Amino acid sequence: MLLTKVNVKWREEAVSHFMTELIDYAGLFPPAALPLSEAISNFHAYIHDSDSWMLGPFVIPASRLSELKPYKALFNDKYPLRLSVIFTKFEEIETEMEAIRHFLETYKTAGTIQAIEFPLPTQVNYSFLENLEKQTGSYPIYCEMKGTNDQFLNTLDTIHSINQKSLKRIGIKMRMGGITTNLFPTVNQAAFVIHECQKRELPLKFTAGLHHPIRQYRTEVKTRMHGFVNVFTASIMAYSRSVNTATIQAILHDEDPTNFSFTTDSLSWRDLTVSSAEIIKARSFFAASYGSCSFNEPRExxxxLTIFHGEAVR
Incomplete structure (x- = not known):
C-alpha cells in the first residue's frame, strides 16, 4: 500500500493523470542492479499492487530476452509482462528484433512490447534514422543521444522530418543521472532538451537519477539530483503552455515543494496552472515516462509531500 499522507483517493485526482504509468521499472540497472529473478519477482508483485496504475513496462536489454522464458507462468493476458526493450547498436537490430519475436512467440498474450530504446551514435544522418524507423516495425522507439548541441539539434530536425512521414513517432530518451556525479545533466542541459523536443513535437522519456520527487542535494552522489515532479511539471508546462527555456529552468531548479501543488483537477507551479485534461494530453503525446530501478521510493x-489540496490553491 502506498505510504501517503494524501487524504483523497489518488485515482480521482489530477495527480493520478500525472502518475499514470509514469515509472518504468528498471530494477536490472544500477544502483539496484538486481538479479533478473528478483527484478521479475518485484515486477510481478507491483502489477498486483493497488498502485499498479503508476507502473510502466519492465526495462530489459534485448540480449536478455531469452532469460525470461522460465518466468512465463507468472504472467497472463490480464496481467502481462510489458516490456521496454533496450537495443545495443544498429548492426544488431536484426538479431534483437528476432529476440523480440521469439519472446512474443513464447509468451503469446502474456507478454507485450511497449517500446524500444536505442542508443544513437554521435553522428547520424537521415538514411540511418529512416532505416532505424523501418527496421523496428510498429514499435515506438526512443533514441538516447550524445554529441554537441549542434549535432543534437541536427538529429532532432532529422527525426522531426521522418516523423512527419511515418505512422509512428521516434522519440528522445534523456539520461537524468546515474551512480556518479558526472552523469547528471545540468538544469540548463535538461531544459534545452525539453524545450527543443517540445518545439519539434518529439515524445520524450527520461531515465536514471529520478528517484526523488523534488530536486535536492544527495550525499550518495555528491550532487543535486533532479526531481521527477520538477522534470514532468516542466515538460507538461512546456507542452501545454509553450513556456520558454528560462521558465523550464526555473521549474527544474526549484527545491521548494510548496511551489508545486495538485488540486482535484489541476497542477500548479507558482502562478502557472494546467488542468487534468492538459496533463493527460501532455503525458500521452510528449512527457512519456521515466525509468527507475525503484518503484517504491518515488511513490512513497x-x-x-504536503502538496495535495482538495480545492483550488489561491
Missing amino acids: ELGE
Whole structure:
C-alpha cells in the first residue's frame, strides 16, 4: 500500500493523470542492479499492487530476452509482462528484433512490447534514422543521444522530418543521472532538451537519477539530483503552455515543494496552472515516462509531500 499522507483517493485526482504509468521499472540497472529473478519477482508483485496504475513496462536489454522464458507462468493476458526493450547498436537490430519475436512467440498474450530504446551514435544522418524507423516495425522507439548541441539539434530536425512521414513517432530518451556525479545533466542541459523536443513535437522519456520527487542535494552522489515532479511539471508546462527555456529552468531548479501543488483537477507551479485534461494530453503525446530501478521510493516520497489540496490553491 502506498505510504501517503494524501487524504483523497489518488485515482480521482489530477495527480493520478500525472502518475499514470509514469515509472518504468528498471530494477536490472544500477544502483539496484538486481538479479533478473528478483527484478521479475518485484515486477510481478507491483502489477498486483493497488498502485499498479503508476507502473510502466519492465526495462530489459534485448540480449536478455531469452532469460525470461522460465518466468512465463507468472504472467497472463490480464496481467502481462510489458516490456521496454533496450537495443545495443544498429548492426544488431536484426538479431534483437528476432529476440523480440521469439519472446512474443513464447509468451503469446502474456507478454507485450511497449517500446524500444536505442542508443544513437554521435553522428547520424537521415538514411540511418529512416532505416532505424523501418527496421523496428510498429514499435515506438526512443533514441538516447550524445554529441554537441549542434549535432543534437541536427538529429532532432532529422527525426522531426521522418516523423512527419511515418505512422509512428521516434522519440528522445534523456539520461537524468546515474551512480556518479558526472552523469547528471545540468538544469540548463535538461531544459534545452525539453524545450527543443517540445518545439519539434518529439515524445520524450527520461531515465536514471529520478528517484526523488523534488530536486535536492544527495550525499550518495555528491550532487543535486533532479526531481521527477520538477522534470514532468516542466515538460507538461512546456507542452501545454509553450513556456520558454528560462521558465523550464526555473521549474527544474526549484527545491521548494510548496511551489508545486495538485488540486482535484489541476497542477500548479507558482502562478502557472494546467488542468487534468492538459496533463493527460501532455503525458500521452510528449512527457512519456521515466525509468527507475525503484518503484517504491518515488511513490512513497511523493506521498509524504504536503502538496495535495482538495480545492483550488489561491
